[in-house]
Each structure stands twice: as structure tokens, then as C-alpha cells.
Amino acid sequence: MSREDLVAGSPVQVTGTVLTTRRVDAYHALTVVAPGIADRFRPGHFVTVAVGGRNTSMLTRRAFTVHDVKPDYGGTVELVFGVRGAGTAWLADLRVRDTLDLVGPLGRPFPLPRDPCTCVLVGDEHGAAALFALGDALQQRGCRVDFVLGAPSADRVFGALRARRMGETTTLTTEDGSLGMRGRVTDVLPGVIADARADVVYACGPMETLRGVTAVSAEFGIPVQVAVEERMACGIGVCMTCVVPVIGDDGVTRMVRACADGPVFRGERVRFDDVGTIPFDALGAPGGRHA
8 A cells, every 4th residue: 555545545624724614505515724634534424523612512513525635735625414493503603714624535435547547426315516527537547437426306406517617428317307307316217328428327316315316327337426414513533423235346245434434335235225234134133143
């Protein structure tokens, strides 16, 4: 393993200063000065953020994918999120020059192809934020990139303009028909794969979306890499709250940690129908396989 790989895989804890805040339709975006995290980042990594301030009762960190990384001010990262609870509401109220405690980069990043190929990038809601650093990395390797972005409504589709500038093609969907084609990303994905003659699919978004994207990719016989969205408490592989059933190279199902062993997995290896349970045949499960 090279020194670069070691550095890239070594998370750090930093106190970052908020550089900018902005609204992006239904979402909030924070750019934070985070030297050490930015230069270790690879597409697919995430960070965890302490929320609520020094005297808060919200003890667990919140995990966020990284939308953008820039070298400015020693290195900045941009986080995109929707307000879903007290923690994200606190983040949404931050102002320029406020500080944040971040740990990252965490997790296993997207694997990149060795040779140029055609890649379809699928994002649902603000999960699409993780795709743009990936798209940049793929294009640097000479790959063609096509985007499929969707959400329930137009204000929850993230990154449409940037995708149109970056991608060979960009297909948008909304469930209410307010932007692009009416429907879900999985409705249009077969046509995009066929037209682009895609070699691989990358996907970010809710579990149900990832399950559908994996099924479509399997119909075409092409590999799919998915970044799972699973609730995390520690973000470093200790608490075991984010486990998902994944089939290993040996055909054995194991309960693996989305934060440390993922969040990126081969889609066909994730047992989406069993997410949230411990399958009876998983290694170590009652009545199942034993080490």
C-alpha cells in the first residue's frame, strides 16, 4: 500500500470554520474549512459532525456525504443536507465564522475503473450530492459520464444544472412531474443504460432506490456500485447500529458495518430485502452459519 493510500485512509478530527452557507431549493449547504479532511478525501467518503454545541444532549454525531472539496484556505468540504430533526436544524442555523467539529474522511470510497468506460451515475434526492466528486474523478480517467437524477418534486432534485454541465446526458425525474419526466429514476434507467451502452452504474440514495437500481443493472448484466444510506451513531465501526446483510466473495452473508466496510458496496451483494433484519442464514445468526 502506498503512502498516498495510507494517508487517504486515515481520518482526522478537526475544528472547522464555516466559510459559506446557502440554500439549494429544499436543502442546506455548508462549506467548512477542514484541512486534513479535504486532502484525504476520495469520492464516496463521508464525514461525521458533532451537533448542538458544547452543552448539548445530542451526543451522537451526524454523518454526511461530501458534495465538493476544494483546496481553498488549506482545504474545504461542502456538506448538503435536509432538515430532518434537531441535529440538522441546529446545523441549518449556523452562520459564517461559526465552528464545527468534524471527523473524516470515513468509510470506503467508490472504486474507480482502471480504463476509460461509460458510467451512469444515479442520484435520488440529496443523495446525488456524492456523485459530483465521483463524476470529476471518472472524467479525469477518460470515462464518459451520464446522469440520472430524481426526487419526489422539483425542489428536492439536487444538482441538475451541474449535472447538465458535466454529463454527456442528464435525465431528470420527479414523482409529481414538476421537473423532467414523471416517475422515478428506475423508470428511465433502462433507457439511459441502453442508449449510452453503459459499462457500470454508480448510485446514491435511499435504500429502496438502490434496490431498484441494482435490479435494473442486473437485467443488463453490468456491475453496480451503491452508496447505502443507513443510520449511523459512531461512524467508525464500533457501535454496530448501521449493519447491513452483505454476501461475501465466499457466498456467505455477513452483517457488515455500513460506516467502516461501506458505505459503498457492490449492489448485487447487498440483500436489500433483508435490510433491517438479521437473515437466518447470516454468519453467526441463530440457526445460521457459524465461524
